[in-house]
Amino acid sequence: MAETQKPWNCKRRTLQCFIIMMxxxxxxxxxxxxxxxxxxxxxxxxGNIVKDLGMDGKHLSNHxxxxxxxxxxxxxxxxxxxxxxxxxxxxIDREEICGEExxxxxxxxILVESKLKLYVVEVEITxxxxxxxxxxxxxxxxxxxxxxxxxxxxxxxxxxxPDLGINSVQSYELTGNNHFSLVVxxxxxxxxxxxxxxxxxxxxEEQSVHDLILxxxxxxxxxxxxxxxxxxxxxxxxxxxxxxxxSVYEVxxxxxxxxxxxxxxxxxxxxxxxxxxxxxxxxxxVTKKLSKMIMLxxxxxxxxxxxxxxxEKSSLYEFEVEAVDGGGLRDRSKVLIFVTDLNDxxxxxxxxxxxxxxxxxxxxxxxxxxxxxxxxDSGVNGKVTCSIPSNLPFQLKKTHDDFYTLxxxxxxxxxxxxxxxxxxxxxxxxxxxxxxxxxxxxxxxDTNDNPPLFVKSTYTxxxxxxxxxxATIFFLKAHDLDWEENARxxxxxxESQIGDSLLSSYLSINSETGVVYALxxxxxxxxxxxxxxxKAQDGGSPSLSSNVSVTLFxxxxxxxxxxxxxxxxxxxxxxxxxxxxxxxxxxxxxxKVVAVDADSGxxxxxxxQLIKAxxxxxxxxxxxxGEIRTFRFFLEKDALKQSLVVLVKDNGQPPLSVSxxxxxxxxxxxxxxxxxxxxISAPIEPASDLTYYLVVAVAFxxxxxxxxxLVLLAIKLHRWRNSQLSHSGSxxxxxxxxxxxxGIDGVRAFLQSYCHEVSLTTGSRKSQLNIPKANHTNIYxxxxxxxxxxxxxxxxxxxxxxxxxxxxxxxxxxTDWRFSQAQRPGTSGSQNGEENGTWPNNQFDTEMLQAxxxxxxxxxxxxxxxxxxGNSTLGGGAVAGTMGLSTRYGPQFTLQxxxxxxxxxxxxxxxxxxxxxxxxxxxxxxxSGGGNKKKSGKKEKK
Numbered sequence: 001m002a003e004t005q006k007p008w009n010c011k012r013r014t015l016q017c018f019i020i021m022m023x024x025x026x027x028x029x030x031x032x033x034x035x036x037x038x039x040x041x042x043x044x045x046x047g048n049i050v051k052d053l054g055m056d057g058k059h060l061s062n063h064x065x066x067x068x069x070x071x072x073x074x075x076x077x078x079x080x081x082x083x084x085x086x087x088x089x090x091x092i093d094r095e096e097i098c099g100e101e102x103x104x105x106x107x108x109x110i111l112v113e114s115k116l117k118l119y120v121v122e123v124e125i126t127x128x129x130x131x132x133x134x135x136x137x138x139x140x141x142x143x144x145x146x147x148x149x150x151x152x153x154x155x156x157x158x159x160x161x162p163d164l165g166i167n168s169v170q171s172y173e174l175t176g177n178n179h180f181s182l183v184v185x186x187x188x189x190x191x192x193x194x195x196x197x198x199x200x201x202x203x204x205e206e207q208s209v210h211d212l213i214l215x216x217x218x219x220x221x222x223x224x225x226x227x228x229x230x231x232x233x234x235x236x237x238x239x240x241x242x243x244x245x246x247s248v249y250e251v252x253x254x255x256x257x258x259x260x261x262x263x264x265x266x267x268x269x270x271x272x273x274x275x276x277x278x279x280x281x282x283x284x285x286v287t288k289k290l291s292k293m294i295m296l297x298x299x300x301x302x303x304x305x306x307x308x309x310x311x312e313k314s315s316l317y318e319f320e321v322e323a324v325d326g327g328g329l330r331d332r333s334k335v336l337i338f339v340t341d342l343n344d345x346x347x348x349x350x351x352x353x354x355x356x357x358x359x360x361x362x363x364x365x366x367x368x369x370x371x372x373x374x375x376x377d378s379g380v381n382g383k384v385t386c387s388i389p390s391n392l393p394f395q396l397k398k399t400h401d402d403f404y405t406l407x408x409x410x411x412x413x414x415x416x417x418x419x420x421x422x423x424x425x426x427x428x429x430x431x432x433x434x435x436x437x438x439x440x441x442x443x444x445x446d447t448n449d450n451p452p453l454f455v456k457s458t459y460t461x462x463x464x465x466x467x468x469x470x471a472t473i474f475f476l477k478a479h480d481l482d483w484e485e486n487a488r489x490x491x492x493x494x495e496s497q498i499g500d501s502l503l504s505s506y507l508s509i510n511s512e513t514g515v516v517y518a519l520x521x522x523x524x525x526x527x528x529x530x531x532x533x534x535k536a537q538d539g540g541s542p543s544l545s546s547n548v549s550v551t552l553f554x555x556x557x558x559x560x561x562x563x564x565x566x567x568x569x570x571x572x573x574x575x576x577x578x579x580x581x582x583x584x585x586x587x588x589x590x591x592k593v594v595a596v597d598a599d600s601g602x603x604x605x606x607x608x609q610l611i612k613a614x615x616x617x618x619x620x621x622x623x624x625x626g627e628i629r630t631f632r633f634f635l636e637k638d639a640l641k642q643s644l645v646v647l648v649k650d651n652g653q654p655p656l657s658v659s660x661x662x663x664x665x666x667x668x669x670x671x672x673x674x675x676x677x678x679x680i681s682a683p684i685e686p687a688s689d690l691t692y693y694l695v696v697a698v699a700f701x702x703x704x705x706x707x708x709x710l711v712l713l714a715i716k717l718h719r720w721r722n723s724q725l726s727h728s729g730s731x732x733x734x735x736x737x738x739x740x741x742x743g744i745d746g747v748r749a750f751l752q753s754y755c756h757e758v759s760l761t762t763g764s765r766k767s768q769l770n771i772p773k774a775n776h777t778n779i780y781x782x783x784x785x786x787x788x789x790x791x792x793x794x795x796x797x798x799x800x801x802x803x804x805x806x807x808x809x810x811x812x813x814x815t816d817w818r819f820s821q822a823q824r825p826g827t828s829g830s831q832n833g834e835e836n837g838t839w840p841n842n843q844f845d846t847e848m849l850q851a852x853x854x855x856x857x858x859x860x861x862x863x864x865x866x867x868x869x870g871n872s873t874l875g876g877g878a879v880a881g882t883m884g885l886s887t888r889y890g891p892q893f894t895l896q897x898x899x900x901x902x903x904x905x906x907x908x909x910x911x912x913x914x915x916x917x918x919x920x921x922x923x924x925x926x927x928s929g930g931g932n933k934k935k936s937g938k939k940e941k942k
Contacts, residue, residue: 034086035124038094043087046077046123049110050084053119057084064113068352068372077108077123086121094125095162102164109372109403111352116367118400129167129220133159135228136285140214142196142230143328146204147237153183154196155332158285159216159226170219176212180232196230204234233328240271241329242279249321251303252338255311263294266301268323268331275326284320284332294337296321303335311341312376343381343430348374349438352403357443360414368394369406369440373426381430388424396424406440414444415481446483448540454478454548459534461516464555465524473507473552475515478536486540489514494533494547503532507552516550524556525598558652560598562606564660567593578664580642582634590619590664593626595648605651611659612645619644619664628662640666 034047050057050065060081069075078089098104104125109118140157161168172194174182179200185193194214210232217225244266251264270277281301283290293307294317301321317337324330354369375382386404388396393410406422420442427435454476461474480487491514496503507530508517514534530552537545567578578591597604610621610628615638620631628644642664649657 032119032121033124034121035126036088036092037126037128038092039128039130040088040092042089042091046086046088048084049079049086049121053110053112055084055112060084062114064111066111066113068109068111068118069350076106079110092125094127094164095131097125100162100164109352109400111370113353116353116370116405118370118403120400127164127167129163129218129222129224131162131167132224133161133169133216133218133226135159135214135216135226137228139229139231141233143233143235144198144202145235145237145327145329146202148198148202150198150201152198154198155284155330156182156194156196156214156230157228158193159228160285160287161216161218161224163218163220166219168218169216171217173215173217174212175215177210177232179210180212182214196232202234208234210234235328237327240276240325242268242270242323242325242331244268244321244323244331244333247333249333249335250338251336252340253305253309255309255339255342256344257305257309259305259308261305262302263305263337264303264335266296266303266321266323266333266335268301268333270323270325270329272325272327276329278326279323282322282324284322286319289314290317290319293317303337309339311339311378312345315339315341315378341378341381343377343428343432343434345376345381346434347384347426347428347436348376349386349424349426349436350374351438351440354440356441357445358408358412359445359447360412361447361449362408362412364408364410366408367405368408368422368442370399371404371406371424371438373402373404375426375428377428377430381428383429384426385429386424386426388422392420392422394420394422412444414446414483415450417444418483419443446486448482448486448538448542448544450481450486451544451546452478452480452489452536452538453546454536457548459548459550460553461550462553462555463518463522465522465557466559467518467521469518469520471518473516473518475513476509476534476536476548476550477514478546478548480538482538482540486538488539490537490539492535492537494535496532498527498530503530506530507532509534522554524554524600525560527554529553556600556603558599558603558650558654558656560603561656562595562597562648562650562658564648564658565594565596567591567660567662569660578628578662580630580634580664580666582666582668584630584634586630586632588630590628590630591662592628593621593646593648593660593662595626595658597650599650599652603650603652607649607651609647609649610644611647612643614639614642614644618642621646628664634666638666642666 032047032049032052036044036046050060055063055065065079065081065084067075067077067079074090076088076090076092078087079085080087092106094104097106104127106123106125108121108123110121111118135157137157142154144154156172159169159172172182172184174180174194174196179198179202181197181199183195183197185195194216196212212230212232214228214230215225216228217223245268246266249264249266253263257263266281268279268281270279280298281296282298283296293305293309295304295306296302297304301323316339318334320332320334322330322332350372352370352372353367354371355367358366358368371386373384373386375384384402386396386398388394388406393408393412395407395409397405397407399405404424406424420440422440422442423437424440425435425437427433455478459474459476463473476491478489478491480489490511491509492511493503493507493509493516498506504519506518506520506522508519509515510517514536516534532550532552533547534550535545535547537543580588580590584590593608595606595608597606606626607623608621608626609623610619613619617631618634618638619642620629621627621644622629626646626648628646644662644664645659646662647657647659649655
């Protein structure tokens with residue numbers, strides 16, 4: 001058996017190769033067409049695809065040749081990248097792929113990536129005899145009445161062969177009995193139906209069962225066949241067969257019909273009665289595929305759906321049904337179930353080729369992606385339209401069948417849009433429509449197409465002269481719309497001349513930050529402004545740049561003192577002389593001082609001042625003109641030679657000045673002037689009295705301080721002596737006030753020492769100092785008394801009078817103490833205070849008042865020491881009732897005119913301020929140290 005098979009297999013391979021070679025052809029439309037038989041082994045040659053495409057097979061790997069597959073589809077073919085041959089990659093079963101279709105075609109798309117072109121290849125699968133005929137079952141029973149007449153025909157089961165043409169069932173053969181013969185109805189290249197014909201009468205009693213064998217054979221090479229065992233059972237007489245109401249039942253259902261729905265009901269009638277008239281329905285021939293989809297009720301004839309119809313898998317179900325009565329007679333009918341398509345499958349998008357990035361300078365029409373759109377539905381439901389948003393610079397073109405190409409339609413600009421998320425939508429035309437979307441993310445790569453741009457078209461900066469080296473002047477900023485290296489900006493200053501020097505010796509710029517630095521110190525008098533150009537260049541290739549003009553103004557600083565042009569300083573050490581006639585009237589122009597300042601602006605605004613003159617009030621000087629004019633008529637006593645010192649000062653901060661001396665000779669005529677010139681010598685500048693005054697003031701203050709210390713020491717000794725006498729003889733000194741001087745602060749020491757009331761009028765020189773304790777009025781609290789203890793007193797002095805302190809009653813202040821503005825001490829009586837005795841408001845008057853009070857305190861202490869009986873006056877001395885002050889205040893200035901400054905005295909360690917007792921006595925509030933609030937507020941506002 002093996003030996004007979006081997007030559008047959010060789011013959012079969014030769015035949016297959018011949019069929020392949022003979023079936024290779026190209027269609028008129030340009031598509032490549034191949035034809036191969038089914039069931040060829042994997043790796044079998046299909047065609048030389050490289051040669052048929054007209055490509056160079058030597059550099060096949062550079063072309064990027066590959067087969068485009070759709071999602072979910074089996075890839076039956078593959079391209080050998082070494083040989084360029086199209087080969088079989090999966091088993092091909094024509095019956096499984098195309099079923100009973102006469103022409104089985106497989107389409108595949110081949111993409112050439114180097115050309116971005118698609119080629120459609122058709123491969124026709126031819127049938128081979130790889131299936132033998134098969135009956136629905138191995139045995140089949142038929143019951144015939146013994147009354148059956150000769151030449152009665154009975155339908156037999158059909159054999160099924162999935163092969164086509166000559167390879168399908170071609171003949172039937174009946175063996176095993178001579179009572180029956182076989183009649184075969186033939187169609188085109190196929191045996192359609194076999195019928196059993198009764199040739200001899202049946203006699204159940206003679207033979208009740210006849211066993212026959214039905215052989216079905218195909219026409220393939222080698223021929224294959226199938227057998228069916230037929231059992232003919234002879235029955236008693238049944239003379240009426242069932243009859244169907246329709247020879248063909250046609251039903252149309254939707255593919256989404258639910259399970260267990262009845263799609264049709266078949267009906268057959270039998271004129272017999274009893275068991276001979278009972279009909280049962282069955283499938284005459286049913287496949288596994290059909291049995292999974294429908295079920296037939298044998299009693300009612302209802303055809304029920306048990307599976308899910310899918311139009312995409314099968315649009316027609318065709319089968320035969322049989323009605324058999326109780327006597328074995330039967331009839332057959334055909335049922336056709338047409339499945340209508342519904343739009344139940346959304347389109348499918350398959351990305352065949354796509355790029356993720358594209359340069360922004362790409363040409364219009366550049367391919368971005370190639371994709372395939374399919375829909376499993378048919379007809380209108382399977383028509384797919386792909387689209388993209390209209391606001392994108394891309395176009396979607398349809399190429400072959402269901403393939404689309406996405407290309408650029410407009411120029412791209414990364415600075416406008418850096419990333420495109422392109423949504424491709426596939427929509428079918430069914431009702432309702434179904435759609436599918438795919439998003440392609442496309443990044444636009446940057447090219448250096450934007451130069452750096454400055455924020456301003458021109459820059460202006462101001463910088464103060466005399467700057468330190470390396471100081472930051474200002475900074476520039478440029479922006480580049482490009483990305484990364486193309487946007488990395490470098491700053492530089494374009495070299496130019498500033499006078500005789502290069503610009504690079506004055507300025508420098510940080511190439512990364514754009515900060516401009518000063519390399520040297522600028523001088524406004526040399527350079528007022530600098531014009532230069534800054535260049536900003538990006539890091540692209542080729543690089544782009546832009547320039548901007550910068551104007552740097554140097555600001556003036558008051559670093560130049562005024563310079564006097566006239567009178568010019570003499571070179572021989574003499575002084576220039578100006579003539580003024582003695583007959584000049586007031587306002588006569590004697591001369592003019594002319595000065596200039598190298599600075600500018602207000603730093604060069606000059607003012608003239610006459611700071612010294614031989615005869616003050618004889619000449620005037622114009623503040624801004626520098627003109628020296630006469631102020632009055634000349635007198636005979638006026639000196640012939642007048643020396644005027646003129647100070648010229650600018651308006652800068654701080655101001656700078658220079659002085660010059662102008663000598664004016666008073667003469668009525670020129671000869672008289674010439675005769676007196678010999679006697680005129682250069683003026684000798686007298687020594688300034690300022691130093692002398694300072695020395696005298698320091699000596700005076702030192703002497704005064706030493707005198708104060710001596711007086712204080714004398715008082716201490718005197719008290720110590722009195723305390724010794726008091727301890728020995730129990731003597732009470734009521735007239736001597738307890739010293740409470742603190743430090744050397746004259747004002748506070750004086751006020752604290754004389755807290756008791758002392759009458760300074762003529763009739764009250766004697767005052768009773770010994771007052772009972774029950775009648776005293778102390779304006780200090782105990783805490784304040786403890787705080788103002790004299791820190792100079794020793795421990796023994798703090799126990800003065802053995803604890804029997806003399807409490808001095810303070811009388812109500814006399815309102816006569818307050819005096820008018822003209823009576824107050826100060827410079828020319830010009831105090832701007834109120835009449836309630838406030839402190840002076842300038843330093844000079846304060847110092848004078850302190851000196852006056854110190855002198856008064858010293859005199860009072862001396863008088864107390866000289867007159868222990870307490871009857872001495874405060875003004876003891878050469879002039880009774882005076883304070884011994886300078887003639888500035890005069891002998892008439894007695895203590896009765898001194899205002900009561902106690903009302904504004906701050907007591908250390910306490911928040912209390914001595915108030916005006918008189919104000920309380922008169923029912924008026926004590927005046928504050930500020931005087932009139934309205935006037936004080938106005939003064940503060942000024």
